[in-house]
Amino acid sequence: MSSPLRRLLDRVKRRHPALYWRTRNAGALAAWYADRARPAAESPYDDRFWDGAEVGDWDGFARTILHHFPVRSVLDVGCGGGRLLEALRTADPTLRLKGVDASAPALERARRRGLDVQPLDLVRLRAADVASAAQALGDFDLxxxxxxxxxxxxxxxxxxxxxLTRFPKIVFSAAHPLQGGVLHVNEQPPEYWIRRFAERGFPLSRRDGELRAAVAALDLPPWYAANVHAFSKGDA
Incomplete structure:
Protein backbone atom coordinates (compact mmCIF):
# COMPACT_ATOMS: atom_id res chain seq x y z
CA MET A 1 0.00 0.00 0.00
CA SER A 2 1.39 3.42 -0.98
CA SER A 3 2.33 5.88 1.76
CA PRO A 4 -0.21 8.59 0.71
CA LEU A 5 -3.03 6.03 0.75
CA ARG A 6 -1.84 4.69 4.09
CA ARG A 7 -1.82 8.21 5.54
CA LEU A 8 -5.31 8.86 4.16
CA LEU A 9 -6.66 5.66 5.72
CA ASP A 10 -4.99 6.46 9.05
CA ARG A 11 -6.63 9.90 9.01
CA VAL A 12 -10.06 8.39 8.30
CA LYS A 13 -9.48 5.85 11.06
CA ARG A 14 -8.71 8.59 13.59
CA ARG A 15 -11.52 10.95 12.59
CA HIS A 16 -14.26 8.48 11.62
CA PRO A 17 -13.52 5.15 13.35
CA ALA A 18 -17.03 3.73 12.83
CA LEU A 19 -16.91 4.46 9.09
CA TYR A 20 -13.41 2.98 8.85
CA TRP A 21 -14.52 -0.15 10.72
CA ARG A 22 -17.53 -0.73 8.47
CA THR A 23 -15.51 -0.06 5.31
CA ARG A 24 -12.78 -2.41 6.46
CA ASN A 25 -15.31 -5.15 7.19
CA ALA A 26 -16.78 -4.71 3.71
CA GLY A 27 -13.35 -4.91 2.08
CA ALA A 28 -12.50 -8.00 4.09
CA LEU A 29 -15.77 -9.59 2.99
CA ALA A 30 -14.80 -9.20 -0.67
CA ALA A 31 -11.43 -10.81 0.10
CA TRP A 32 -13.23 -13.59 2.01
CA TYR A 33 -15.35 -14.48 -1.03
CA ALA A 34 -12.25 -14.49 -3.22
CA ASP A 35 -10.52 -16.83 -0.77
CA ARG A 36 -13.43 -19.28 -0.84
CA ALA A 37 -12.95 -19.56 -4.60
CA ARG A 38 -9.21 -20.23 -4.38
CA PRO A 39 -7.58 -23.68 -4.24
CA ALA A 40 -6.80 -24.66 -0.64
CA ALA A 41 -3.07 -24.42 -1.38
CA GLU A 42 -3.44 -20.68 -2.05
CA SER A 43 -5.38 -19.85 1.12
CA PRO A 44 -3.90 -17.23 3.49
CA TYR A 45 -4.59 -19.72 6.29
CA ASP A 46 -1.23 -21.37 5.61
CA ASP A 47 1.56 -22.62 7.88
CA ARG A 48 2.77 -19.07 8.45
CA PHE A 49 -0.69 -18.05 9.65
CA TRP A 50 -0.95 -21.02 12.01
CA ASP A 51 2.58 -20.45 13.31
CA GLY A 52 1.54 -16.92 14.27
CA ALA A 53 -1.66 -18.18 15.90
CA GLU A 54 0.36 -20.33 18.31
CA VAL A 55 2.49 -17.55 19.81
CA GLY A 56 2.07 -17.06 23.56
CA ASP A 57 1.68 -18.87 26.86
CA TRP A 58 -0.89 -21.47 25.85
CA ASP A 59 0.09 -23.76 28.71
CA GLY A 60 -0.76 -20.94 31.11
CA PHE A 61 -4.00 -20.29 29.24
CA ALA A 62 -4.99 -23.96 29.56
CA ARG A 63 -4.24 -24.03 33.29
CA THR A 64 -6.22 -20.82 33.75
CA ILE A 65 -9.27 -22.23 31.99
CA LEU A 66 -9.18 -25.44 34.03
CA HIS A 67 -8.64 -23.55 37.29
CA HIS A 68 -11.80 -21.54 36.76
CA PHE A 69 -13.74 -24.35 35.09
CA PRO A 70 -12.62 -27.73 36.51
CA VAL A 71 -14.29 -29.80 33.80
CA ARG A 72 -13.66 -33.31 32.52
CA SER A 73 -14.15 -32.72 28.79
CA VAL A 74 -13.48 -29.84 26.36
CA LEU A 75 -14.47 -29.22 22.76
CA ASP A 76 -12.47 -26.61 20.81
CA VAL A 77 -14.47 -25.10 17.94
CA GLY A 78 -12.00 -23.56 15.51
CA CYS A 79 -9.11 -25.46 17.07
CA GLY A 80 -6.60 -24.52 14.38
CA GLY A 81 -3.41 -26.49 14.78
CA GLY A 82 -4.44 -27.74 18.21
CA ARG A 83 -2.11 -25.66 20.39
CA LEU A 84 -4.72 -25.09 23.10
CA LEU A 85 -5.87 -28.72 23.03
CA GLU A 86 -2.26 -29.81 23.39
CA ALA A 87 -1.84 -27.49 26.37
CA LEU A 88 -5.04 -28.80 27.97
CA ARG A 89 -3.77 -32.36 27.55
CA THR A 90 -0.50 -31.39 29.22
CA ALA A 91 -2.34 -29.73 32.09
CA ASP A 92 -4.57 -32.77 32.65
CA PRO A 93 -3.91 -35.94 30.61
CA THR A 94 -7.20 -37.44 31.82
CA LEU A 95 -9.33 -34.86 29.97
CA ARG A 96 -11.47 -35.95 27.03
CA LEU A 97 -10.63 -33.52 24.25
CA LYS A 98 -11.85 -32.91 20.70
CA GLY A 99 -11.29 -30.18 18.14
CA VAL A 100 -13.03 -29.11 14.94
CA ASP A 101 -11.91 -26.74 12.22
CA ALA A 102 -12.54 -26.04 8.54
CA SER A 103 -8.85 -25.78 7.62
CA ALA A 104 -7.27 -28.99 6.31
CA PRO A 105 -3.67 -27.76 6.95
CA ALA A 106 -4.61 -26.84 10.53
CA LEU A 107 -6.23 -30.22 11.15
CA GLU A 108 -3.18 -32.02 9.78
CA ARG A 109 -1.01 -30.02 12.19
CA ALA A 110 -3.30 -31.00 15.07
CA ARG A 111 -3.22 -34.67 14.08
CA ARG A 112 0.59 -34.60 14.13
CA ARG A 113 0.20 -33.62 17.78
CA GLY A 114 -1.82 -36.77 18.36
CA LEU A 115 -5.10 -34.91 18.91
CA ASP A 116 -8.65 -36.03 18.17
CA VAL A 117 -9.84 -33.53 15.56
CA GLN A 118 -12.24 -33.54 12.64
CA PRO A 119 -13.38 -31.16 9.89
CA LEU A 120 -16.39 -28.92 10.40
CA ASP A 121 -17.19 -26.07 8.00
CA LEU A 122 -19.93 -23.98 9.57
CA VAL A 123 -20.23 -21.86 6.44
CA ARG A 124 -21.27 -24.87 4.39
CA LEU A 125 -23.35 -26.38 7.20
CA ARG A 126 -27.09 -25.69 6.92
CA ALA A 127 -28.69 -24.04 9.93
CA ALA A 128 -31.12 -26.98 10.14
CA ASP A 129 -28.18 -29.37 10.55
CA VAL A 130 -26.41 -27.62 13.45
CA ALA A 131 -28.19 -29.60 16.16
CA SER A 132 -27.37 -32.94 14.54
CA ALA A 133 -23.75 -31.87 14.03
CA ALA A 134 -23.48 -30.99 17.72
CA GLN A 135 -25.07 -34.28 18.71
CA ALA A 136 -22.58 -36.17 16.54
CA LEU A 137 -19.69 -34.46 18.33
CA GLY A 138 -20.93 -35.78 21.68
CA ASP A 139 -21.36 -34.27 25.13
CA PHE A 140 -18.74 -31.91 26.54
CA ASP A 141 -18.63 -29.99 29.81
CA LEU A 142 -17.01 -26.95 28.19
CA LEU A 164 -21.72 -23.32 21.03
CA THR A 165 -24.87 -23.03 23.13
CA ARG A 166 -25.49 -26.77 22.85
CA PHE A 167 -22.90 -27.09 25.64
CA PRO A 168 -23.30 -25.85 29.24
CA LYS A 169 -20.17 -23.70 29.61
CA ILE A 170 -18.42 -21.54 27.01
CA VAL A 171 -15.10 -19.71 26.86
CA PHE A 172 -15.28 -17.37 23.89
CA SER A 173 -13.33 -14.56 22.28
CA ALA A 174 -13.79 -12.74 18.98
CA ALA A 175 -12.00 -9.79 17.40
CA HIS A 176 -13.13 -6.32 18.43
CA PRO A 177 -13.59 -3.46 15.91
CA LEU A 178 -10.35 -2.32 14.25
CA GLN A 179 -8.37 -5.19 15.78
CA GLY A 180 -7.19 -6.24 12.34
CA GLY A 181 -6.23 -9.67 11.08
CA VAL A 182 -6.50 -12.10 8.19
CA LEU A 183 -9.98 -12.04 6.58
CA HIS A 184 -11.74 -10.48 9.55
CA VAL A 185 -15.20 -9.92 8.11
CA ASN A 186 -17.23 -9.53 11.30
CA GLU A 187 -15.31 -7.63 13.97
CA GLN A 188 -17.74 -6.72 16.76
CA PRO A 189 -17.49 -5.15 20.23
CA PRO A 190 -17.71 -7.63 23.12
CA GLU A 191 -21.14 -6.25 24.05
CA TYR A 192 -22.49 -7.56 20.76
CA TRP A 193 -21.55 -11.15 21.61
CA ILE A 194 -22.58 -10.81 25.26
CA ARG A 195 -26.04 -9.77 24.08
CA ARG A 196 -26.25 -12.60 21.53
CA PHE A 197 -25.32 -15.25 24.10
CA ALA A 198 -27.75 -13.79 26.66
CA GLU A 199 -30.56 -14.04 24.11
CA ARG A 200 -29.87 -17.78 23.99
CA GLY A 201 -29.95 -18.20 27.76
CA PHE A 202 -26.20 -17.90 28.34
CA PRO A 203 -25.36 -14.84 30.47
CA LEU A 204 -21.82 -14.07 31.56
CA SER A 205 -20.50 -16.69 33.94
CA ARG A 206 -19.97 -15.83 37.60
CA ARG A 207 -16.30 -16.62 36.93
CA ASP A 208 -16.03 -14.25 33.96
CA GLY A 209 -14.27 -11.41 35.76
CA GLU A 210 -11.77 -13.72 37.46
CA LEU A 211 -11.03 -15.51 34.20
CA ARG A 212 -10.47 -12.24 32.33
CA ALA A 213 -8.11 -10.94 35.01
CA ALA A 214 -6.11 -14.17 34.94
CA VAL A 215 -5.87 -14.16 31.14
CA ALA A 216 -4.70 -10.52 31.21
CA ALA A 217 -1.75 -11.60 33.37
CA LEU A 218 -0.56 -14.18 30.83
CA ASP A 219 2.00 -13.66 28.07
CA LEU A 220 -0.47 -13.83 25.19
CA PRO A 221 -1.31 -11.52 22.28
CA PRO A 222 -3.31 -8.62 23.75
CA TRP A 223 -6.56 -9.41 21.98
CA TYR A 224 -7.20 -12.43 24.20
CA ALA A 225 -7.34 -10.28 27.34
CA ALA A 226 -9.45 -7.71 25.49
CA ASN A 227 -11.93 -10.17 24.01
CA VAL A 228 -12.25 -13.27 26.19
CA HIS A 229 -15.45 -13.93 28.13
CA ALA A 230 -17.04 -16.92 29.82
CA PHE A 231 -20.71 -17.84 29.58
CA SER A 232 -22.69 -20.40 31.55
CA LYS A 233 -26.23 -21.57 31.03
CA GLY A 234 -28.45 -20.32 33.81
CA ASP A 235 -25.86 -18.12 35.55
CA ALA A 236 -27.16 -14.83 36.88
Whole structure:
Protein backbone atom coordinates (compact mmCIF):
# COMPACT_ATOMS: atom_id res chain seq x y z
CA MET A 1 0.00 0.00 0.00
CA SER A 2 1.39 3.42 -0.98
CA SER A 3 2.33 5.88 1.76
CA PRO A 4 -0.21 8.59 0.71
CA LEU A 5 -3.03 6.03 0.75
CA ARG A 6 -1.84 4.69 4.09
CA ARG A 7 -1.82 8.21 5.54
CA LEU A 8 -5.31 8.86 4.16
CA LEU A 9 -6.66 5.66 5.72
CA ASP A 10 -4.99 6.46 9.05
CA ARG A 11 -6.63 9.90 9.01
CA VAL A 12 -10.06 8.39 8.30
CA LYS A 13 -9.48 5.85 11.06
CA ARG A 14 -8.71 8.59 13.59
CA ARG A 15 -11.52 10.95 12.59
CA HIS A 16 -14.26 8.48 11.62
CA PRO A 17 -13.52 5.15 13.35
CA ALA A 18 -17.03 3.73 12.83
CA LEU A 19 -16.91 4.46 9.09
CA TYR A 20 -13.41 2.98 8.85
CA TRP A 21 -14.52 -0.15 10.72
CA ARG A 22 -17.53 -0.73 8.47
CA THR A 23 -15.51 -0.06 5.31
CA ARG A 24 -12.78 -2.41 6.46
CA ASN A 25 -15.31 -5.15 7.19
CA ALA A 26 -16.78 -4.71 3.71
CA GLY A 27 -13.35 -4.91 2.08
CA ALA A 28 -12.50 -8.00 4.09
CA LEU A 29 -15.77 -9.59 2.99
CA ALA A 30 -14.80 -9.20 -0.67
CA ALA A 31 -11.43 -10.81 0.10
CA TRP A 32 -13.23 -13.59 2.01
CA TYR A 33 -15.35 -14.48 -1.03
CA ALA A 34 -12.25 -14.49 -3.22
CA ASP A 35 -10.52 -16.83 -0.77
CA ARG A 36 -13.43 -19.28 -0.84
CA ALA A 37 -12.95 -19.56 -4.60
CA ARG A 38 -9.21 -20.23 -4.38
CA PRO A 39 -7.58 -23.68 -4.24
CA ALA A 40 -6.80 -24.66 -0.64
CA ALA A 41 -3.07 -24.42 -1.38
CA GLU A 42 -3.44 -20.68 -2.05
CA SER A 43 -5.38 -19.85 1.12
CA PRO A 44 -3.90 -17.23 3.49
CA TYR A 45 -4.59 -19.72 6.29
CA ASP A 46 -1.23 -21.37 5.61
CA ASP A 47 1.56 -22.62 7.88
CA ARG A 48 2.77 -19.07 8.45
CA PHE A 49 -0.69 -18.05 9.65
CA TRP A 50 -0.95 -21.02 12.01
CA ASP A 51 2.58 -20.45 13.31
CA GLY A 52 1.54 -16.92 14.27
CA ALA A 53 -1.66 -18.18 15.90
CA GLU A 54 0.36 -20.33 18.31
CA VAL A 55 2.49 -17.55 19.81
CA GLY A 56 2.07 -17.06 23.56
CA ASP A 57 1.68 -18.87 26.86
CA TRP A 58 -0.89 -21.47 25.85
CA ASP A 59 0.09 -23.76 28.71
CA GLY A 60 -0.76 -20.94 31.11
CA PHE A 61 -4.00 -20.29 29.24
CA ALA A 62 -4.99 -23.96 29.56
CA ARG A 63 -4.24 -24.03 33.29
CA THR A 64 -6.22 -20.82 33.75
CA ILE A 65 -9.27 -22.23 31.99
CA LEU A 66 -9.18 -25.44 34.03
CA HIS A 67 -8.64 -23.55 37.29
CA HIS A 68 -11.80 -21.54 36.76
CA PHE A 69 -13.74 -24.35 35.09
CA PRO A 70 -12.62 -27.73 36.51
CA VAL A 71 -14.29 -29.80 33.80
CA ARG A 72 -13.66 -33.31 32.52
CA SER A 73 -14.15 -32.72 28.79
CA VAL A 74 -13.48 -29.84 26.36
CA LEU A 75 -14.47 -29.22 22.76
CA ASP A 76 -12.47 -26.61 20.81
CA VAL A 77 -14.47 -25.10 17.94
CA GLY A 78 -12.00 -23.56 15.51
CA CYS A 79 -9.11 -25.46 17.07
CA GLY A 80 -6.60 -24.52 14.38
CA GLY A 81 -3.41 -26.49 14.78
CA GLY A 82 -4.44 -27.74 18.21
CA ARG A 83 -2.11 -25.66 20.39
CA LEU A 84 -4.72 -25.09 23.10
CA LEU A 85 -5.87 -28.72 23.03
CA GLU A 86 -2.26 -29.81 23.39
CA ALA A 87 -1.84 -27.49 26.37
CA LEU A 88 -5.04 -28.80 27.97
CA ARG A 89 -3.77 -32.36 27.55
CA THR A 90 -0.50 -31.39 29.22
CA ALA A 91 -2.34 -29.73 32.09
CA ASP A 92 -4.57 -32.77 32.65
CA PRO A 93 -3.91 -35.94 30.61
CA THR A 94 -7.20 -37.44 31.82
CA LEU A 95 -9.33 -34.86 29.97
CA ARG A 96 -11.47 -35.95 27.03
CA LEU A 97 -10.63 -33.52 24.25
CA LYS A 98 -11.85 -32.91 20.70
CA GLY A 99 -11.29 -30.18 18.14
CA VAL A 100 -13.03 -29.11 14.94
CA ASP A 101 -11.91 -26.74 12.22
CA ALA A 102 -12.54 -26.04 8.54
CA SER A 103 -8.85 -25.78 7.62
CA ALA A 104 -7.27 -28.99 6.31
CA PRO A 105 -3.67 -27.76 6.95
CA ALA A 106 -4.61 -26.84 10.53
CA LEU A 107 -6.23 -30.22 11.15
CA GLU A 108 -3.18 -32.02 9.78
CA ARG A 109 -1.01 -30.02 12.19
CA ALA A 110 -3.30 -31.00 15.07
CA ARG A 111 -3.22 -34.67 14.08
CA ARG A 112 0.59 -34.60 14.13
CA ARG A 113 0.20 -33.62 17.78
CA GLY A 114 -1.82 -36.77 18.36
CA LEU A 115 -5.10 -34.91 18.91
CA ASP A 116 -8.65 -36.03 18.17
CA VAL A 117 -9.84 -33.53 15.56
CA GLN A 118 -12.24 -33.54 12.64
CA PRO A 119 -13.38 -31.16 9.89
CA LEU A 120 -16.39 -28.92 10.40
CA ASP A 121 -17.19 -26.07 8.00
CA LEU A 122 -19.93 -23.98 9.57
CA VAL A 123 -20.23 -21.86 6.44
CA ARG A 124 -21.27 -24.87 4.39
CA LEU A 125 -23.35 -26.38 7.20
CA ARG A 126 -27.09 -25.69 6.92
CA ALA A 127 -28.69 -24.04 9.93
CA ALA A 128 -31.12 -26.98 10.14
CA ASP A 129 -28.18 -29.37 10.55
CA VAL A 130 -26.41 -27.62 13.45
CA ALA A 131 -28.19 -29.60 16.16
CA SER A 132 -27.37 -32.94 14.54
CA ALA A 133 -23.75 -31.87 14.03
CA ALA A 134 -23.48 -30.99 17.72
CA GLN A 135 -25.07 -34.28 18.71
CA ALA A 136 -22.58 -36.17 16.54
CA LEU A 137 -19.69 -34.46 18.33
CA GLY A 138 -20.93 -35.78 21.68
CA ASP A 139 -21.36 -34.27 25.13
CA PHE A 140 -18.74 -31.91 26.54
CA ASP A 141 -18.63 -29.99 29.81
CA LEU A 142 -17.01 -26.95 28.19
CA UNK A 143 -16.69 -25.58 24.68
CA UNK A 144 -13.93 -23.14 23.73
CA UNK A 145 -14.05 -20.85 20.68
CA UNK A 146 -11.21 -18.34 20.42
CA UNK A 147 -10.81 -15.69 17.71
CA UNK A 148 -13.00 -17.58 15.25
CA UNK A 149 -16.30 -15.69 14.90
CA UNK A 150 -14.72 -12.73 13.10
CA UNK A 151 -13.78 -15.04 10.21
CA UNK A 152 -17.46 -15.75 9.36
CA UNK A 153 -19.79 -13.26 7.63
CA UNK A 154 -22.35 -11.96 10.11
CA UNK A 155 -25.20 -14.03 8.66
CA UNK A 156 -23.34 -17.24 9.57
CA UNK A 157 -22.90 -16.18 13.23
CA UNK A 158 -26.26 -17.68 14.32
CA UNK A 159 -25.00 -21.13 13.31
CA UNK A 160 -21.87 -20.71 15.40
CA UNK A 161 -23.90 -19.49 18.38
CA UNK A 162 -26.36 -22.36 17.97
CA UNK A 163 -23.50 -24.85 18.05
CA LEU A 164 -21.72 -23.32 21.03
CA THR A 165 -24.87 -23.03 23.13
CA ARG A 166 -25.49 -26.77 22.85
CA PHE A 167 -22.90 -27.09 25.64
CA PRO A 168 -23.30 -25.85 29.24
CA LYS A 169 -20.17 -23.70 29.61
CA ILE A 170 -18.42 -21.54 27.01
CA VAL A 171 -15.10 -19.71 26.86
CA PHE A 172 -15.28 -17.37 23.89
CA SER A 173 -13.33 -14.56 22.28
CA ALA A 174 -13.79 -12.74 18.98
CA ALA A 175 -12.00 -9.79 17.40
CA HIS A 176 -13.13 -6.32 18.43
CA PRO A 177 -13.59 -3.46 15.91
CA LEU A 178 -10.35 -2.32 14.25
CA GLN A 179 -8.37 -5.19 15.78
CA GLY A 180 -7.19 -6.24 12.34
CA GLY A 181 -6.23 -9.67 11.08
CA VAL A 182 -6.50 -12.10 8.19
CA LEU A 183 -9.98 -12.04 6.58
CA HIS A 184 -11.74 -10.48 9.55
CA VAL A 185 -15.20 -9.92 8.11
CA ASN A 186 -17.23 -9.53 11.30
CA GLU A 187 -15.31 -7.63 13.97
CA GLN A 188 -17.74 -6.72 16.76
CA PRO A 189 -17.49 -5.15 20.23
CA PRO A 190 -17.71 -7.63 23.12
CA GLU A 191 -21.14 -6.25 24.05
CA TYR A 192 -22.49 -7.56 20.76
CA TRP A 193 -21.55 -11.15 21.61
CA ILE A 194 -22.58 -10.81 25.26
CA ARG A 195 -26.04 -9.77 24.08
CA ARG A 196 -26.25 -12.60 21.53
CA PHE A 197 -25.32 -15.25 24.10
CA ALA A 198 -27.75 -13.79 26.66
CA GLU A 199 -30.56 -14.04 24.11
CA ARG A 200 -29.87 -17.78 23.99
CA GLY A 201 -29.95 -18.20 27.76
CA PHE A 202 -26.20 -17.90 28.34
CA PRO A 203 -25.36 -14.84 30.47
CA LEU A 204 -21.82 -14.07 31.56
CA SER A 205 -20.50 -16.69 33.94
CA ARG A 206 -19.97 -15.83 37.60
CA ARG A 207 -16.30 -16.62 36.93
CA ASP A 208 -16.03 -14.25 33.96
CA GLY A 209 -14.27 -11.41 35.76
CA GLU A 210 -11.77 -13.72 37.46
CA LEU A 211 -11.03 -15.51 34.20
CA ARG A 212 -10.47 -12.24 32.33
CA ALA A 213 -8.11 -10.94 35.01
CA ALA A 214 -6.11 -14.17 34.94
CA VAL A 215 -5.87 -14.16 31.14
CA ALA A 216 -4.70 -10.52 31.21
CA ALA A 217 -1.75 -11.60 33.37
CA LEU A 218 -0.56 -14.18 30.83
CA ASP A 219 2.00 -13.66 28.07
CA LEU A 220 -0.47 -13.83 25.19
CA PRO A 221 -1.31 -11.52 22.28
CA PRO A 222 -3.31 -8.62 23.75
CA TRP A 223 -6.56 -9.41 21.98
CA TYR A 224 -7.20 -12.43 24.20
CA ALA A 225 -7.34 -10.28 27.34
CA ALA A 226 -9.45 -7.71 25.49
CA ASN A 227 -11.93 -10.17 24.01
CA VAL A 228 -12.25 -13.27 26.19
CA HIS A 229 -15.45 -13.93 28.13
CA ALA A 230 -17.04 -16.92 29.82
CA PHE A 231 -20.71 -17.84 29.58
CA SER A 232 -22.69 -20.40 31.55
CA LYS A 233 -26.23 -21.57 31.03
CA GLY A 234 -28.45 -20.32 33.81
CA ASP A 235 -25.86 -18.12 35.55
CA ALA A 236 -27.16 -14.83 36.88
Missing amino acids: VVCLEVAEHFPAWHAPKLLAL
